[in-house]
Amino acid sequence: MSKSTLHAEEVVEYLDQNRKFFHACPNLLDELSIPHPKTGKAVSLLERQVFQLRAQRDSLKVEIDALKNIAGENGQLFLKVQTFTKALMATQTEQAAMDCIYQSMAELFQVEHVTMVSWEMPNTCLKGLSQLGVSQTWADTLKSSLERNKPACGPVDKDWKKGLFHTQEAMKSVCFLPLGDERVWGVLALGSKTEQRFNPDLDTYFLAMMSELISAKLNHLFKRTD
Numbered sequence: 001m002s003k004s005t006l007h008a009e010e011v012v013e014y015l016d017q018n019r020k021f022f023h024a025c026p027n028l029l030d031e032l033s034i035p036h037p038k039t040g041k042a043v044s045l046l047e048r049q050v051f052q053l054r055a056q057r058d059s060l061k062v063e064i065d066a067l068k069n070i071a072g073e074n075g076q077l078f079l080k081v082q083t084f085t086k087a088l089m090a091t092q093t094e095q096a097a098m099d100c101i102y103q104s105m106a107e108l109f110q111v112e113h114v115t116m117v118s119w120e121m122p123n124t125c126l127k128g129l130s131q132l133g134v135s136q137t138w139a140d141t142l143k144s145s146l147e148r149n150k151p152a153c154g155p156v157d158k159d160w161k162k163g164l165f166h167t168q169e170a171m172k173s174v175c176f177l178p179l180g181d182e183r184v185w186g187v188l189a190l191g192s193k194t195e196q197r198f199n200p201d202l203d204t205y206f207l208a209m210m211s212e213l214i215s216a217k218l219n220h221l222f223k224r225t226d
Helices: 008-017 027-031 045-090 094-108 137-145 158-165 205-222
Strands: 113-118 129-131 152-155 173-179 186-192
Touching (some): 045 205, 173 205
16 A cells, blocks of 8 residues: 555554554554643653543543433432431321421422412312313413323413412422322422423432322322222
8 A cells, every 4th residue: 555545543443453463563652642631742652542531531530420420410309209208197187288388399409489270170178279271272282281190390471470379489490290000090290480490301210209109199189980
């Protein structure tokens, strides 16, 4: 192969296929120089490798620190869910359960706006549980889009804020916890003043746990008699 037809890609391919090339020609290593990634100054191959290893180490440290933070946040959230579970299980009446849900969402999880609604009539009327009006177009969208045990998060529409939360306060994101076992009969809606609190990419694992827990506690109110 002549010098004029030799390309960098071919050199890379040759070295990749002949990993022991520098074992046979170690003297070339002393003559090779590579530009430093930051200064541009020529450095030896060994110095360049040391720099690359340090960069990989720093990158791994950042990833490890991020994982530690996530683990810590998940641990704290798990304890809150556990506390909520114990409190809800300890309630002895449906109204006490409803009061526990609202209080826990506001105080334990620090949610600014909380409302629970259903599109079916419960066997017992409870304070804090309201029915959606059939004339509200967004209500039909809500009923048709929710799936069992699949909380949905995202920005809040102005009409939804007025109809669902009955407030004019600034609210940027919402989370819908579908309620129901065999079917979805209602939703626990959580509203936040920040966009990031309930962004669409939020991990909903613990939210789904709470959705199942609340559903199990209140399912008997919506048992069909037919």
